[in-house]
Amino acid sequence: MQFRNLVKKIFTGIAESFKERSAELVKVELRELENAFTLLVVSPLIGLPGPSTISSLRLLPLIERELSQSLNVSSRLNDMLAEMLGYFDIT
Amino acid sequence: MKTIITIGKGGVGKTTTAASLGVLLHDRGFSVLIVSLDPAHNLLDVFNVRSSGKKVRVSTSLEIVEVDVDEIVKKYLDDVALSIRSAFKHLSVLNIDKYIDTLSNAPGVEEHALMNEFKRIIEENDDKDFIIFDMPPTGLSLRILSLPFVHRSWLTELVKLRRAILDRRRMLKNIGEDLGDVPYDESEDPVMRELNHMLDECEKLISCLTSRDTMCLLVLAPETLPLLEAVRAFEKLKSLNIAVRGCVINKILKIRSTIPELGSKLREQEHCLKKIRETFRDLPTVEVPLLEQEPRGVDSLRKYANYIEPLVDSIMRA
Numbered sequence: 001m002q003f004r005n006l007v008k009k010i011f012t013g014i015a016e017s018f019k020e021r022s023a024e025l026v027k028v029e030l031r032e033l034e035n036a037f038t039l040l041v042v043s044p045l046i047g048l049p050g051p052s053t054i055s056s057l058r059l060l061p062l063i064e065r066e067l068s069q070s071l072n073v074s075s076r077l078n079d080m081l082a083e084m085l086g087y088f089d090i091t
Numbered sequence: 092m093k094t095i096i097t098i099g100k101g102g103v104g105k106t107t108t109a110a111s112l113g114v115l116l117h118d119r120g121f122s123v124l125i126v127s128l129d130p131a132h133n134l135l136d137v138f139n140v141r142s143s144g145k146k147v148r149v150s151t152s153l154e155i156v157e158v159d160v161d162e163i164v165k166k167y168l169d170d171v172a173l174s175i176r177s178a179f180k181h182l183s184v185l186n187i188d189k190y191i192d193t194l195s196n197a198p199g200v201e202e203h204a205l206m207n208e209f210k211r212i213i214e215e216n217d218d219k220d221f222i223i224f225d226m227p228p229t230g231l232s233l234r235i236l237s238l239p240f241v242h243r244s245w246l247t248e249l250v251k252l253r254r255a256i257l258d259r260r261r262m263l264k265n266i267g268e269d270l271g272d273v274p275y276d277e278s279e280d281p282v283m284r285e286l287n288h289m290l291d292e293c294e295k296l297i298s299c300l301t302s303r304d305t306m307c308l309l310v311l312a313p314e315t316l317p318l319l320e321a322v323r324a325f326e327k328l329k330s331l332n333i334a335v336r337g338c339v340i341n342k343i344l345k346i347r348s349t350i351p352e353l354g355s356k357l358r359e360q361e362h363c364l365k366k367i368r369e370t371f372r373d374l375p376t377v378e379v380p381l382l383e384q385e386p387r388g389v390d391s392l393r394k395y396a397n398y399i400e401p402l403v404d405s406i407m408r409a
Contacts, residue, residue, distance in 0.1 A: 023266055030259035037252050044199070052242060054203045055289060057171045062282045065273070 038070040094222050099310035100317040101228040104341040108310050109225035110137045111396040121220035122152040129227040130160040139388045167204040206238045229320045239296040246290045306336035313363040337402040338376040345380045375405035
């Protein structure tokens with residue numbers, strides 16, 4: 001019985017660990033997708049080619065959270081290695 | 092309601108064509124609105140009237156208006172400024188007006204404001220039988236007309252990207268992650284709502300531009316550059332699915348006596364006429380001689396209208 005519980009605990013632990021790892025990866029992917037989206041929206045406002053300044057202005061108030069997140073990332077872009085290691089939790 | 096758009100190089104007679112077409116349709120009993128979207132317009136001059144940017148009633152069922160481009164750009168930016176101010180209330184201490192003023196010189200704003208005006212005029216004048224748009228020279232006209240198409244592609248890509256973002260958020264939500272008040276459903280995401288709203292606006296404009304009731308008339312002079320521009324415009328409009336229903340070859344020199352100084356000019360004209368007839372052979376085409384005087388006033392426009400009358404039948408059939 002104890003052995004069965006032990007095996008169960010091990011497998012549950014493995015599943016939990018996979019779940020956490022997957023969640024972390026999805027979070028990283030989500031953050032990068034949000035950064036890409038923000039960059040595309042603000043592109044006509046920062047000198048990158050984009051079809052419409054007006055559309056950007058219409059979307060701008062709605063992406064406040066994503067925009068501040070992107071600004072945080074851009075402030076750390078000088079240290080890309082640390083950023084990448086941080087993504088994959090390598091310390 | 093039918094929409095007619097005159098397109099051509101600057102100085103070929105777009106305004107005269109639009110004005111006389113309006114007079115012709117009015118004489119046939121239709122209610123007509125002629126709109127000049129050309130920043131350097133002279134529609135009112137052609138009708139010999141004066142106005143301060145408002146609609147002028149030439150007769151009971153013929154109205155004309157010159158759109159004040161600077162004014163509509165300003166109004167458009169004011170609306171944008173208002174929405175930004177209401178969304179960023181906490182930033183109200185900053186003076187955003189200066190930034191918005193700078194935007195009036197940003198690339199694309201003029202085209203966007205003109206397209207918006209085009210849409211507004213069509214929506215607000217659906218009681219008219221015909222709305223005739225006298226457009227700016229070809230380059231700007233094509234940029235304005237292709238704007239909703241370019242915009243739609245961009246918005247479609249943004250919608251795809253936003254959907255991918257919402258998918259990832261939903262995944263995280265499903266495995267019990269706390270997202271706080273970050274939206275994960277399309278219907279609750281204000282960004283998605285705004286994107287869909289803008290996409291709807293584009294689709295409406297595109298369906299208006301590509302409908303059977305919207306048609307372009309090419310206006311050109313029998314010279315090399317206007318011809319090249321007209322060919323490019325024709326190809327571009329075809330690629331956008333905007334119908335071109337006729338061609339006006341204007342300002343044809345018809346000289347009985349021989350003038351040596353005009354010899355090469357006449358040879359160029361002959362060559363261009365041949366090329367135009369060949370290139371636009373499938374289009375109803377009318378040829379208008381260079382008149383002794385520019386038509387000004389309704390009576391004078393009626394004389395010019397005699398030359399373009401065959402086009403009206405093609406328009407009516409459309």
